[in-house]
Amino acid sequence: MLSVVKKAEQDEGLVIRLFNPSRAEGTDSVISFKAEVEKSEEVNLNEEAIRELEPKDGTFSMTHHHCQQKSYKVHLKQ
Numbered sequence: 775m776l777s778v779v780k781k782a783e784q785d786e787g788l789v790i791r792l793f794n795p796s797r798a799e800g801t802d803s804v805i806s807f808k809a810e811v812e813k814s815e816e817v818n819l820n821e822e823a824i825r826e827l828e829p830k831d832g833t834f835s836m837t838h839h840h841c842q843q844k845s846y847k848v849h850l851k852q
Contacts, residue, residue: 777843782821787813787847789821794838807832810851817847 778791794801807829814827814834827834827846838844 778845782847784821785849787821787849789817789845789847791843791845792836792838793843794840796840798840800837800839800842802835802837805834805846807848807850811848812851813849815847817845819845821845821847823847 775793775795776790777793778789780789781787782789790805792803792805809832811829811832814829816824816827818824834846836844
């Protein structure tokens with residue numbers, strides 16, 4: 775479930791938060807961009823990098839465990 779899309783606090787990145795509300799199982803998510811992705815990373819709630827992500831053709835695939843929230847920051851080429 776998409777819970778937040780907002781401008782990053784410290785730079786021009788786009789922050790996306792996903793949440794899996796299911797108590798029973800994990801779920802797979804896919805995010806796609808038409809614009810070219812310059813940089814992308816999983817971030818904590820303070821928008822600090824946890825790990826870099828490598829999209830394939832502007833698409834990210836990820837798995838969220840039950841009741842798990844994850845945040846991502848994406849920089850699109852302008």
